[in-house]
Amino acid sequence: MLFADLALAQRLEAAEAQKYLDYAAARGRMHPELAPAWEPIAGGYAVYAGDDNPYSRAIGLGLHGPVSEAEIARMEAFYAGRGLAPELSLCPLADASLVDALGARRYRIQMFMHTWVRPLLDEGRMTKDERWPAVAGVTVRQIHPDEAELWVRTAWHSFAGDDVAPPDDLVIVAHATCWLAWLDGKPAGAGMLAIHDRVAELFGTSTRPSCRSRGVQTALIHARMAAAAATGCDLIAVHTDPGSASQRNVERVGFRLAYTKVTIRRGDLTD
Numbered sequence: 001m002l003f004a005d006l007a008l009a010q011r012l013e014a015a016e017a018q019k020y021l022d023y024a025a026a027r028g029r030m031h032p033e034l035a036p037a038w039e040p041i042a043g044g045y046a047v048y049a050g051d052d053n054p055y056s057r058a059i060g061l062g063l064h065g066p067v068s069e070a071e072i073a074r075m076e077a078f079y080a081g082r083g084l085a086p087e088l089s090l091c092p093l094a095d096a097s098l099v100d101a102l103g104a105r106r107y108r109i110q111m112f113m114h115t116w117v118r119p120l121l122d123e124g125r126m127t128k129d130e131r132w133p134a135v136a137g138v139t140v141r142q143i144h145p146d147e148a149e150l151w152v153r154t155a156w157h158s159f160a161g162d163d164v165a166p167p168d169d170l171v172i173v174a175h176a177t178c179w180l181a182w183l184d185g186k187p188a189g190a191g192m193l194a195i196h197d198r199v200a201e202l203f204g205t206s207t208r209p210s211c212r213s214r215g216v217q218t219a220l221i222h223a224r225m226a227a228a229a230a231t232g233c234d235l236i237a238v239h240t241d242p243g244s245a246s247q248r249n250v251e252r253v254g255f256r257l258a259y260t261k262v263t264i265r266r267g268d269l270t271d
Contacts, residue, residue, distance in 0.1 A: 002119060002235075004258040009093040010063050012115060012237050012258060015199040017045055017060040022175050022194070024049040039078050042071040042098070046078040046086075057087040057263065062094030072101050076266065087265040089113075107264040114247060116255035117237045120200070120229045132222035132253075135215035139182045140223035151178045155190035158206030179224060181207070181216045189216040193224040200228035202238040205246065217249050225253070 002008065024036040027049050038047045044060025058075050061067060079086040087110070088102070143151050175196075181189035188211035192204040202224055207216040221238075228236050238255060240246040 002117060002256065002258070004093075004117070006063065006093050008117070008258060009091050011197065011199050011235065012117060013044070013060040013063055013091055015194070015196040015201050015237065016239070018196040019176070019194050019201060019203065020047045020049075020055050020059055021045065023055050027053075027055075037078075039074075041075050041078070042067040046075045048079070048082055048084070051082075051084065056084060057089055059089045060091070061088065062098035063091060066095050067098040067101065069101060072098075072105070085265050085267075087263065090262050090264055092259050092261065102264060106267045108267045110263045110265050112242050113261045113263065114240050114242055115237060115258045115261060116240065116247075116250050117235055117258045118225075118253075118255045120225065120233050120236050132226045135219040135222070137183060138188070138215055138219040140179060140219045142227070143178045143180050147180065148178070150187060151180055151190055154180060154187040154208070155204060155206055158189055158208050177227070179220060181220050181223075183211050183214060183216060188214070189220055191220040191224060193227060195228065195231060195233060198233045198235065200224070200231075200233040200236040202236065205238075217246070218253065221249060221253055 021038055024038055024047050027034060028036040031050070034050045036047075036049045038045045041058065042061040043064035044058060044062070046058045047055055049055040056079075061071075061075070075088070076086045088107070090099070090102070176192045176194040179191045179193065180187050181191075183189075187208075189207040190204065191202060191206070194201045194203065202221060205217055205220055225236055236255075237258075238246075238250050239261075240250060242260070
């Protein structure tokens with residue numbers, strides 16, 4: 001049984017922060033005119049990946065001791081210099097000094113996000129197929145080098161619908177592997193797997209609307225869990241919206257809730 005203490009939070013948040021940095025770097029290679037950037041602050045990072053981008057927020061702050069007013073001011077200056085209100089993904093195990101300071105500076109809740117975790121340890125005499133059984137009719141594998149465009153198209157259509165053309169700036173994160181699920185011989189879903197310091201993270205999991213309720217997401221989870229275990233990871237994490245279908249799927253395969261994070265943004269001090 002995992003205990004969701006500060007040490008666990010430090011590992012999970014470091015893995016997610018690395019994903020933010022990799023995303024910003026990849027976006028910068030595709031669109032250098034956006035000038036993505038990041039800055040280490042208070043044990044985490046302030047990240048900028050472009051305007052109106054969900055990765056343009058601070059992450060991992062306050063997990064390694066008290067946070068000073070000067071550090072918070074530096075984070076705010078990082079975003080103010082880019083014309084953005086400062087936004088932060090706040091872990092509930094962050095030091096109380098950070099929580100108190102943000103409250104005094106009128107930060108407001110934007111959204112909640114669950115962080116789920118599962119150990120990847122030897123499970124007795126169970127075989128891989130017993131731990132992560134195949135789903136009938138669904139095949140999952142890591143994409144081939146020439147399938148990047150197919151992966152992007154499948155991932156986008158799974159989120160936006162088959163009739164919406166994908167934008168030209170979708171980013172495949174460095175240091176992550178892309179996976180496709182096939183149902184009846186056709187691409188049905190997509191997902192990604194990133195690894196940092198023996199912590200694997202599942203993200204970007206999606207299923208085409210016409211293929212839902214057929215076990216596609218479960219198959220994508222099983223395949224990436226098996227791949228992470230094969231590399232020697234001891235933990236695997238995933239983030240979901242509270243009460244979502246994704247939450248139901250990860251609970252079914254043994255993930256437990258580590259904590260719920262809150263995304264907060266500084267409000268207009270004049271209102």
